[in-house]
Amino acid sequence: MSDAHTSRLRTPLISKFKAYKDITDEILNPIEGKPTSLWYAGFALSSTALLVGIITVAYQILTGIGTWGLNKTVGWGWDITNFVFWVGIGHAGTLISAILLLFRQKWRTSINRSAEAMTIFAVMCAGIFPVIHMGRPWLAHWVFPYPNVREIWVNFRSPLLWDVFAISTYFTVSAVFWYIGLIPDLASMRDRATGFKHKIYSFFSWGWNGSNRSWHRYEILCLILAGLAAPLVVSVHTIVSFDFATSVIPGWHTTIFPPYFVTGAVFSGFAMVLTLLIIARKVMNFENYITVGHIEAMCKVIILTGMIVGLAYSTEFFIAWYSGNPYEKYVFMNRALGPYSWAYWTMVSCNVISPHFLWFKKIRTNMALVFIISIIINIGMWFERFVIIVTSLHRDFLPSSWAMYSPTHIEILTFIGSFGLFFTCFLLFVRFLPAINVAEVKTVLKFARKNEVKEKL
Amino acid sequence: MSDLEKSLLFGVFHDEEQMMSATKEFKDRNIPIYDVYTPFPVHGLDDLMGIKRSRLPIVCFVAGGVGLIIAIYFQLWTSAHSWPLNVGGKPFNSFVAFIPVAFEITVLMGALTTVAAFFIACRYYPGKKTDQPHVRVTSDSFVIAIECGNAAINTHLVRNVFRKYGVKEISKRGVVQ
Numbered sequence: 001m002s003d004a005h006t007s008r009l010r011t012p013l014i015s016k017f018k019a020y021k022d023i024t025d026e027i028l029n030p031i032e033g034k035p036t037s038l039w040y041a042g043f044a045l046s047s048t049a050l051l052v053g054i055i056t057v058a059y060q061i062l063t064g065i066g067t068w069g070l071n072k073t074v075g076w077g078w079d080i081t082n083f084v085f086w087v088g089i090g091h092a093g094t095l096i097s098a099i100l101l102l103f104r105q106k107w108r109t110s111i112n113r114s115a116e117a118m119t120i121f122a123v124m125c126a127g128i129f130p131v132i133h134m135g136r137p138w139l140a141h142w143v144f145p146y147p148n149v150r151e152i153w154v155n156f157r158s159p160l161l162w163d164v165f166a167i168s169t170y171f172t173v174s175a176v177f178w179y180i181g182l183i184p185d186l187a188s189m190r191d192r193a194t195g196f197k198h199k200i201y202s203f204f205s206w207g208w209n210g211s212n213r214s215w216h217r218y219e220i221l222c223l224i225l226a227g228l229a230a231p232l233v234v235s236v237h238t239i240v241s242f243d244f245a246t247s248v249i250p251g252w253h254t255t256i257f258p259p260y261f262v263t264g265a266v267f268s269g270f271a272m273v274l275t276l277l278i279i280a281r282k283v284m285n286f287e288n289y290i291t292v293g294h295i296e297a298m299c300k301v302i303i304l305t306g307m308i309v310g311l312a313y314s315t316e317f318f319i320a321w322y323s324g325n326p327y328e329k330y331v332f333m334n335r336a337l338g339p340y341s342w343a344y345w346t347m348v349s350c351n352v353i354s355p356h357f358l359w360f361k362k363i364r365t366n367m368a369l370v371f372i373i374s375i376i377i378n379i380g381m382w383f384e385r386f387v388i389i390v391t392s393l394h395r396d397f398l399p400s401s402w403a404m405y406s407p408t409h410i411e412i413l414t415f416i417g418s419f420g421l422f423f424t425c426f427l428l429f430v431r432f433l434p435a436i437n438v439a440e441v442k443t444v445l446k447f448a449r450k451n452e453v454k455e456k457l
Numbered sequence: 458m459s460d461l462e463k464s465l466l467f468g469v470f471h472d473e474e475q476m477m478s479a480t481k482e483f484k485d486r487n488i489p490i491y492d493v494y495t496p497f498p499v500h501g502l503d504d505l506m507g508i509k510r511s512r513l514p515i516v517c518f519v520a521g522g523v524g525l526i527i528a529i530y531f532q533l534w535t536s537a538h539s540w541p542l543n544v545g546g547k548p549f550n551s552f553v554a555f556i557p558v559a560f561e562i563t564v565l566m567g568a569l570t571t572v573a574a575f576f577i578a579c580r581y582y583p584g585k586k587t588d589q590p591h592v593r594v595t596s597d598s599f600v601i602a603i604e605c606g607n608a609a610i611n612t613h614l615v616r617n618v619f620r621k622y623g624v625k626e627i628s629k630r631g632v633v634q
Contacts, residue, residue, distance in 0.1 A: 020496060020597035153535035157547050162557040169561040173568045180572060187587065188496075188595040206576065207585025210594040215498040217511045221575045222542045224517050229565050235564075239557050305527040399602060 013107055014442045015291045020442050025186055026438050032192070036433055046423035049383050050107050053417010057132060060410055066133050067095050067410040074393045074405035079318070080243075082415055084385040085268070085420075086126035087167065087240055091233055092269025094121025094174055097181070098229035101222065107297050109440040110289045111218075114280060115273050116178040122272070123171045123423040125418040130163070132414070147353045159242040166239040170232055177225045183208050184218075184439040237265045244388065246405060250390035251331035254319065262313035267305035267351070268381035270298050274374035276426065279365050280435060292365050299364040302377065304356030309384075313352065327397065335391045339404065343387050352379020465491055466612060467590045468601045469626040473499050476527040476599035479622040480505045483603065488615065494590055511578070517571040524566025528559040590630065591619035598625075605629070 018026070060067045070077050094113040115179040131137045135192035142271045143164045145154045154161050182315075187208035208214065241261035244252035274295065281290040320332040335344045354376045363373075395402045429435070466604065471475040475497065480502065483490050490506050493499075536542075537549035547554075592602045601619070605612045619627055 021593075024496075024596040026542045043576065130621075152540050152542065155542065155544055156536050156558055157544060157551045157554040160558075162561075165558045165561040169565045172565060176568060180575075184595065191589075191592050191595045192588070196622070202586070203584045205587070206581035206583055206597070207587045209587050209589035210494040210496060210600075211579075211589075212495060212502050212506060213508060214581075215511060216503050216508050217575055217578055220511045220513050223573060224514060224571050225568055228517075228521075228568050232564050235557070235560055242557070267617075350511065363466040407477050427552070428576055439497040 005343075009200050010447070011293050012291065013110070013137065013291070013447045014441065015288045016286070018445065020445070023445065024192075024438055026285075027191060027289070027430050027434050027441070028192060029152075029436050030430075031189070031432060031434060036283065038315075039427060039431065043427045044285075045423065046420050046427060049416050049420025050424045051420070052413055053420050056410055056417055060132060061137060063211075063266065065133065067408060069351055069406050069408045069411060071403050071405065072448070073403040074390060076389050076393060077405050078386075078407045078411040078415060079133045080387050081382065082418060083129040083133075084261075084389075085382045086122045086129075086418065087237065088265035088268045088381060089272045090119040090122035090126065090170075090174070090269065090386075091237060091262075091265035092273045093117070093122075093268065094177075094229050094233045094265055096273070097177060098226035098233065102230060105446050107294055109444050110161075110286075110299075110436055111273065111277060111293075112440070113181065113437045114170070114277060114426075114435045116174065116181065117274060117426065117429045117433075118273060119174050119269075120171065120178060120431075121422050122269075123167065123174065124425070125422050127167060127171070128418060128421075129414075145427060159239065159246050159365045162224060162239045166236045170236045173225070173229055173232055176230055177222075180218075180221060180225065183441075184210070185434045185437065188278040188436070188438055206370070208219065217270040234262055237261045249392050249396070250283055250325070250327040251335070251388070255314065256312055256315055256319070260309070260316075262370060263305050263308040263312065263314075264381060264384060267302060267355075268378060270301050270305065271374040271377035272304070272389075273300055275368060275378060278362055278371045280373070280430060284435060286436060289441060292367075294366050295367065296369055299370060301359050301360040302374075303355050303433040306351060306377070309351040313348065330393055331395075334372050334395055335387060340391045340393070343383050344391070347380050347383040347387050351384060351447075353432060354380070392433075440446060461575075464605045465590070465614050465630050466601045466603045467626075467628045467630065468603075468606045468615075468624040469591050469593075470599040470601070471537035471597060471625055472623070473599050475622040475624075476601060477505070479601055479618055479624070480558070482618050483601070483615075485617070486614075488603060488618075489496070491604040493602070496595055496597060499599075507534040513574055513578070514572055516574040517567045520570030521563045521567030522545075525559055525563040527566075530553060531626075532558060569584065590609065590628070591626075 049342040050071055068077065068079070075417065079104055094395075095113075096108050097112040100112075110125050130142050130447040134140060141146075143154060144160065145156075186205035187210070190198060190205050238261065241257035245254060245257040249255055278288055281287050305411060317332050317426050320328040335341070358370070363369050363408075390405055394405055465544075470479070470481065476493065477499065480490060480493060484507070485533050493496075493502055493506060495502070532555040533550060533552075535553075536551070541603050588596060589595070590602060591598050594600055599619040616627060
């Protein structure tokens, strides 16, 4: 294959040369065997958090969202912060699988499967919050246009309705893209399994037979889905930013929001991919597949998006001053120096300063340090959404209605519960499905290995 | 052998370069290749086998276009015709505001229809029993299938080409067309 003739200056994408069968065995064996004690420990922890979340959500639905710390002035608090945070996390998955595929970035092959899974679980977590926020979640279907007995239609001019369409389309297309990618690997598992497992994998692999005619169509299908998903990624967070940007609230009503949100989403998403993969490669013994090179490549994306996010923060300040609008100026001065300045400066230190440590090769090749930085960025990006939402709302046009907001323990536990859902789903995923795309990884085995391949064969 | 059945000769290889060379020789000798089965997409094989470019992009374009038209029509119909509601004095026909939803429906229709078209074209359905020639084709084997029911094709020659390129296993099977 042409990969064998890649320049020697390139580093192989899989750190040890393996036969094709080794790849199938090493990636599928952990699923076929029993889980490790580390997996059990993680699952116990995350499912406990999930259980706490379920109980808390049940309580707030039964009691009403008066259990939250919201007031007349601050109508959006942790709920929408968490919603935007989780939607953002989801973006790296589609970015890795779609945009990097279109750009022919071969390093995506080892990480795309788990990143896509992460997207789906993150969007699920995101969806919970606006649904509870409705107050009467059993009427959530009212947001969809259908000929109902009330004889009215939904308001297509509202950004909140655009969100409904954007998030549901994003979830559907991501899930389909992920499943299509899984089919050849499910067929591999089918051919290794017996009995009940064989039946299950047979059902879900749709009779995949590895025919080149199928592969030909399959590759075109993947490219089409990538081509559709790439603008979808941009559109989803753009539309989420419209929830704010189309309002008249100072600090929200800005044209920079769509690109700023999209970049922020990629930034936070890559941080979460790093957090998960640094653990996964260690726990699942995938160090030869998810190499230090992969981690470094993701760190470079983080440096770039981190700088764009930093630029967006300063642009907001500049435009607030340059516009001459006193309300706009006040909001930004209040963000930096007001009662929530601690949140603002946490955001700035985590998102603007911390990624720059990754310029140093010694730091970005040190897994422990990269892990810590990825966590710091996750925290910073959560605070970004908190700062945007709460600092713009808590002091509105009327000083008489100014108020402070702090979350109740119900909101905190719901947020913990959403992490429980995310990690429980992710742990079940690595347990039952191949966390690395077996078929695609085989295509990069010979990348930059001309001499080595000759020796082996 | 009935008319509905044809006989296939399978050559199993463990290296894709050898498989590619054998395929090329079959092409040079004008022996039609029934199919090649591989554990991953091998680029260049499509040309050797003479596979025409898939029409899935056309399906996607048409489905996306239909989705776009439906989405725009539906929004105009509900917001400006069926039950126009005055929301904050916005015009009933707020065309620009209809773009985000129209875009999402275009993408959704395009994606789902193309996926359905892929499964139909490959004749795959949930629970279908696989007809792959070798169990290791989803792991590390590359299988060339040559149709040998035709009297013009010399089975002996096919076997020789397989052997020339280091075939690991040769098997024969009748398949229903």
